[in-house]
Amino acid sequence: MRRIARGRLLAAGVAATLATSVGIIGLSVTAQAAVSGAATGFAAQNGGTTGGAGGATVRATTGTQIHAALCGRPSSSTPITIEVEGTITHAGTRKVSGSSCNTADGVIELKQVSNVTIVGVGKGAIFDQVGIHLREASNIVIQNVTVQNVKKSGSPTSNGGDAIGMESGVSNVWVDHVTLIASGGESAGYDGLFDMKAGTKYVTLSYSILRNSGRGGLVGSSETDSGNGPVTYHHNLYENLDSRVPLLRGGLAHIYNNHYRSINESGINARAGGRAKVENNYFEDSKDVLGTFYTDLPGYWDTRGNILDNVTWSAPGSKNRPAGPGFASTATLSVPYTAQLDAASCVPAVVAATAGAGKGLKVSDGTCSPTTPEPTNPPTTPEPTDPPTTEPTNPPTTPPTPVGPNLSLSGGADGSSKASGTSYGNAIDGDLASYWSPQGTSGRISVKWSSARTVGRVVVSGSSVGAWRLVDNATGAVLTTGTGTGTATFTPRATVKVNLEVAGTSGAPRITELALHVG
Structure with missing residues (x-):
């Protein structure tokens, strides 16, 4: 062993958020x-x-x-x-x-x-x-x-x-x-x-x-x-x-x-x-x-x-x-x-x-015989899924099949920012040719109603979409999370406003439609 001389040697269900000020990819x-x-x-x-x-x-x-x-x-x-x-x-x-x-x-x-x-x-x-x-x-x-x-x-x-x-x-x-x-x-x-x-x-x-x-x-x-x-x-x-x-x-x-x-x-x-x-x-x-x-x-x-x-x-x-x-x-x-x-x-x-990282977390019980302890929280299915390495560059020609009416069509929209030529309403108009995009690589788009709606399913359509989460605006509760476009279901909740916080994979995400359904 080389010696180094001194002097020269020497809440379950609460998910992590996306920070709206930075692009968080793969979380x-x-x-x-x-x-x-x-x-x-x-x-x-x-x-x-x-x-x-x-x-x-x-x-x-x-x-x-x-x-x-x-x-x-x-x-x-x-x-x-x-x-x-x-x-x-x-x-x-x-x-x-x-x-x-x-x-x-x-x-x-x-x-x-x-x-x-x-x-x-x-x-x-x-x-x-x-x-x-x-x-x-x-x-x-x-x-x-x-x-x-x-x-x-x-x-x-x-x-x-x-x-x-x-x-x-x-x-x-x-x-x-x-x-x-x-x-x-x-x-x-x-x-x-x-x-x-x-x-x-x-x-x-x-x-x-x-x-x-x-x-x-x-x-x-x-x-x-x-x-x-x-x-x-x-x-x-x-x-x-x-x-x-x-x-x-x-x-x-x-x-x-x-x-x-x-x-x-x-x-x-x-x-x-x-x-x-x-x-x-x-x-x-x-x-x-x-x-x-x-x-x-x-x-x-x-x-x-x-x-x-x-x-x-x-x-x-x-x-x-x-x-x-x-x-x-x-x-x-x-x-x-x-x-x-x-x-x-x-x-x-x-x-x-x-001792050390990568040793399988083995321990000793005092008998000089290393063993691997049981996980504190045993794994459940499904296993963690890594985000895809590539994202579609063009929006889908048709939205994913919804269940029940699209409640977004009867609501209004706002958000954190909007890129030039886009609007919040473009994400809830039922038209895949229009879209909303934030000014940076991440942002928030919200759907709101004058009275409470019960939602239990979200369909995200668009391109260059990284990790995202859907949040009840009134309570801050995370309803569901995902990466990329697609459909996610969750425990139905009555709310007057939901926020989609989203990041881009290599630039600003585009949301062509944010559809919300009862379930």
Whole structure:
């Protein structure tokens, strides 16, 4: 393993919306939540961490679509699971605005939100130079993703520095089966892989890989930022890191069944009152894997059942208090839950089989035998359907066969904007030769009546139509969603106005007819 020297290394039924200010292509509602298992450790305390369980599930292939899903919820706390597919890039991650979100360009921003799951599809999604940042957020699950090469300075991309960073009143976060990777240390523009500060509480990092960085992560940004934690780290691989695995200031950490390999300068750094319960870990080919380092403000540790394999130690000094070679406890620490600990001798094999994205979400039950847990929300049919890769360039010559009278013909129309030469009324006149198109690549067209009508079926005709949703204007309830033209049925609802929010595939969509029927 190449070492990197420090300094040079280093609501069910509520769907995600389309933001009317951006073109959201390929965002589709699915019936499957891919999350497996349940939160463990401290994330299971304080009421537990369930993320978006019980809410809608959508699929996103860009960072912008992730933001749009957050912004499209009726409120910032409406549960949602966002299944992420493919590679998320800086260029594809734009700010989206809305009353239920607070996003930013170039970074996945979970700010002032709650009840959210972000989960990679299949072998896992990749966030390439795009960090995931949590601010004033609670009940968040992040699972089966890779976050790589996020920089805080320098080129090619800078966006905050932390692969996953949490601060300012964050609570109940479960990060599971993720891979966090850098390609150097602070001098190369990288910061921490997994940081918690400014009042971040009840966090678990499990079955994950942290690799090739100067800094693994911290709990507390300074000696006075001591109000963080508790946090649990278990079944993680820490490999080729200089330090901070973690740096623990003032908080309590339960650290068990992790495999530490090639920790180059210092490992678990409990300082300024930090307390580390260190159980059944395997430390290999590393230096100063536990102690208080770079300060005269001590921390404390409780060590049990660990294995040290080729670990070297520095001499103690006024600002250097290594736990070895004796590795004796300096405190007796307890946690408010019972963990299923694997024996330290099998930790390298168990972690190799389970940790990181794309490992099938396997876990261990304490018997050194990895298994795959049952999904928290078992899949239902139909399976998620990807949007078509191409759209018709010309409108159909005849509309799809309706059921019952077209109620749109007796209503009026308005919308968000209209392109030159088009009108809202063109979409409800029964004439496929005329059409409505927004001024940009997305927009809204509405049908309204003077008294309530019961609708249960929509027929969308036109061209260049991307993802869309049909919304009851009075309540904000999502009636149905789809991609492209065609027919969709839904539970009949009495309403005086419905909104079709639609995006284009490569430009402005054209709606030749928006027909609404009883069912």
